[in-house]
Amino acid sequence: MDKKMPFDIHNLRPRRIALFSGNYNYVMDGPVRALNTLVAFLEEQGIEVLVFAPTAEKPAFQHKGTLVSVPSVALPGRSEYRVALGMPRKIRKQLEAFNPDLIHLAAPDLLGWAALRWARHHQVPAVSSFHTRFDTYPRYYHMAWLEPAVTALMRRFYHQCEQVYVPSDCMRDILTEQRMSDNIRIWSRGVDAELFSPARRDMAWRQSVGIADDEIAIAFVGRLVLEKGLGVFADTMDQLAARGVKFRPLIVGEGPERENFTKRLPSAVFCGYLQGEDLARAYASSDLFFNASITETFGNVTLEAMASGIPAVCADASGSHFLVKDGETGYLVTPGDITAFADRLQHLCEDSLTRSAMGKASRHESLKRSWHAVLSSLLADYEQAVARYISINRQKMKAGGGTRLAK
Known part of the structure; x- marks a missing residue:
């Protein structure tokens, strides 16, 4: 299908970013804190962000940005967590109306897979951040035999993303060894040194x-x-x-x-x-x-x-x-x-x-870890992800594909 990519090749900074996460405000943890800090930073840079995530009746805190509640059910055995059952038609319409330049996926869950398929169909680049070592979870619930299958599924997910962001060189080494992606970048974390003192x-x-x-x-x-x-x-x-x-x-x-x-x-x-x-x-x-x-x-x-x-x-x-x-x-x-x-x-x-x-x-x-420097680096990586996506599609055009780039 011949689709028009939503990019100006002379300005690769995304204007609208859709973020998909399995948790954004109903349980407070490290990844959620990082994602909320990211959204606040992007909006300060003049970038529109729309967050898609499950929600609960009583959120743990007041989230940053605009949040679209995705239908979900409580996780069996861990009812404090919610699981989105994919992306229903109503959510897809909201996403299409938003018309994102970039999709950011925060988890390889059902919602993440649905958003990844949407991105591929609509020719929008998708990036992903790696927050949790789900591949290690089965051992804590006496199901260690599942770990190879979980790792393989995660590998399939991350290989379809333009970039995968990890918070440290150590995690990059681990994911490289597991062959999760051939384009792993560092998105580190900062700390509020005035608050924590x-x-x-x-x-x-x-x-x-x-x-x-x-x-x-x-x-x-x-x-x-x-x-x-x-x-x-x-x-x-x-x-x-x-x-x-x-x-x-x-x-x-x-x-x-x-x-x-x-x-x-x-x-x-x-x-x-x-x-x-x-x-x-x-x-x-x-x-x-x-x-x-x-x-x-x-x-x-x-x-x-x-x-x-x-x-x-x-x-x-x-x-x-x-x-x-x-x-x-x-x-x-x-x-x-x-x-x-x-x-x-x-x-x-x-x-x-x-x-x-x-x-x-x-x-x-x-004190060496500043949030502003960390997030500015991530924004630069976003731009490189868009550039990589355009480059790949140009190669497809030369080979006879039907993708068109905005001029």
């Missing part, structure tokens, strides 16, 4: 939630779900307690494993879901940050902890490997090694000088 440390608040001044507060921040390494976290806390270390777990977050996690950590302080200044205060009022998860593509919580001036002890995995400087801003530990995690945490609990020095180094390192 050591200046927000509040000893009175610590006391009010039950943390004594002489206790070392070890923070967990994130969704209370199995794939966040809750089992490793709890086992490590048990080992620290058995060693007689004086500490108090500080848990920030909600999720379906809240009840089980509470039973595993009877001495912990559970703050529930926090955001904004309340979240920043919790970080800064902690003494250490512990992240045992291996499923993130970017450790947003790790970076926020670093900006708050506390050392981070993390699994040496894709989410934190490139953020934490081992022995300088914290420690990286072999995933799942309970004894090694406990050794590092005990050392920092008992050595206040090292803890203070690493906290200052963490803050200094975090």
